[in-house]
Amino acid sequence: MKIIKTVSQMQELSLSWLKQGKSIGLIPTMGALHSGHFSLIKQSCKENNFSVLSLFVNPTQFGKGEDYKKYPRCLKKDKKLLEGKGIEIIFAPSTKEMYPQGCSTYIEVEKMSGALCGMFRPGHFRGVCTIVGKLFNVIKPTRAYFGQKDYQQFKIIEKMVNDLNFGVKTIMMPIIREKDGLAISSRNAYLSVKEREEAVVLVKALKKAEEMIKLKKKTNVQDMINQIKKIIQTRSKTKIDYIKICHPESLKEVAKIGNEVLVALAVWIGKTRLIDNILIKRKGVKIA
Secondary structure, rough: OOEEEHHHHHHHHHHHHHOOOEEEEEEEEOOOOOHHHHHHHHHHHOOOOEEEEEOOOOOOHHOOOOOOOOOOOOHHHHHHHHOOOEEEEEEEOHHHOOOOOOOOOOOOOOOOHHHHHOOOOOOOOHHHHHHHHHHHHHHHOOOOEHHHHHHHHHHHHHHHHHHOOOOEEEEEEOOOOOOOOOOOOOHHHHHOHHHHHHHHHHHHHHHHHHHHHHHOOEHHHHHHHHHHHHHHHHOOOEEEEEEEEOOOOOOEEEEEOEEEEEEEEEEEEEOEEEEEEEEOOOOOOOOO
């Protein structure tokens, strides 16, 4: 396993692999690796000749007052965790390397980027699409792996790939959860002991949505949202950004429950913003 920090060196290596007819898997991350990342790594190593993990805390996807400066940066620890996992290359460029002076070009997927988290984090998905597009151009992956926890992010990247003909196969992997159901996230480290206990209410709320749809106890969308809200509000340290029931492809809010819906939420636990979601089918339930 080798660490590469320059665009030119990474591009040169990727091109040499492709000329040999080899496939490349990419796992884009901002570091602070956890078992969710390792599930992506495992799948990439299974499906590709070479796997590259990018480690870059991307400044353009953080808004004013967000946690860019305090976001965990632990390259040495992450490198140790990756030993023996099958990763050939860690691509860990500097900010100046990825955004040289004068850089003024960005990628934005309209409409979808304004829904859900986009309502509360303006410019976030423009930053995400820009850095992912740059990583695709640098690493030239055959396949790229993302987690379902960031469902909106995945669908936006999928749209970008199709619209701009990137030629990369994007793969969404299931959410990895703690034993109590909390979706694993690098930001969970911000939670106090008490907040960590309260955060479990998110998955309880999603399970309630699953139950209501599966058992057809509720079919009215607003009634369902109200029920989910009541569950979350039983915990004192919570503040809801949104609870939405959407079409799983367009991310548009639905007026009634169809054959499959996405239930997505973003909730502050103390000073930490957490997101989670569930895909629910009327006939048989698909849940990560």
